[in-house]
Amino acid sequence: MTVRPTLYTCAGSRGLRATWAAEEAGVEVELKLLPFPPRFAAPEYLEINPLGTVPLLIDGEARMTESCAIAHYLATKDGYTDLAIAPGEPDYAAYCDFTYHADATITFPQTVFMRFALFEKDKGWEDAGHAYAKWFWKRLVKLEERLETREFLCGDRFTVADICCGYALILAERVGLDEGVPGALKAYRARLTAREGFKRAVERESAGPAAV
CATH class of the missing domain: 1.20.1050.10 (Glutathione S-transferase Yfyf (Class Pi); Chain A, domain 2)
Known part of the structure; x- marks a missing residue:
């Protein structure tokens, strides 16, 4: 059974980059929406992410907290898609x-x-x-x-x-x-x-x- 990556985010935050990339890449993620700011409004989240920031992506053993890195990861995790530029391409x-x-x-x-x-x-x-x-x-x-x-x-x-x-x-x-x-x-x-x-x-x- 394939377990979907889990994305913790707040609506409209930088995590939108990750949600958007998942949609464009066709990657199914389980979306966990938090109140803003989560470090104060959802203190239990600190047990998962001590930084208290969003987004947080959990994919098996992988744990990522940088929105741009998550977007790139989702666009390439199963192989390069058109959403990313691969090494060797001009740009x-x-x-x-x-x-x-x-x-x-x-x-x-x-x-x-x-x-x-x-x-x-x-x-x-x-x-x-x-x-x-x-x-x-x-x-x-x-x-x-x-x-x-x-x-x-x-x-x-x-x-x-x-x-x-x-x-x-x-x-x-x-x-x-x-x-x-x-x-x-x-x-x-x-x-x-x-x-x-x-x-x-x-x-x-x-x-x-x-x-x-």
Whole structure:
């Protein structure tokens, strides 16, 4: 009997990358939706994941907590699919770079903005939050330049790199950071969110409380 991977997440969180990748790759996962933030709203979750973060993927002995890594894993666990660029393909380096770029460079200032300007704005840190908003907007230049001549980031097709970077643009719209997002990237986001795989992922997560 094949045991499905289990994905712990909160609706609309970074875990959406993993839910989305599973839908696009046709990988069946058991979805465990948690209240946000789980470390406080579901303290029993700390027994499974001491970090208290989402997502968490458990697949046999494998335990993963990084959303971009989980998305890549789901796209390749049973062999490379079109969702990933394999070693030897011309855009392999770009695929690796943009997949890591999503969190290391783009999502990071978003999370600081959210903390200062949304979650803890009563502490008087809103100015710091807005400084990180400008940082986020400036860091979109690499995506904007890459997409000037192509529909997707790598390999002339939709890949995990689009899922990972696209989530940051989706989050920007949700948390009030859309003002500085270039029109070309908004159009790119619209192409991504029109995908049936994305719609299925959102529908699956809709049973849980939103993360923001």
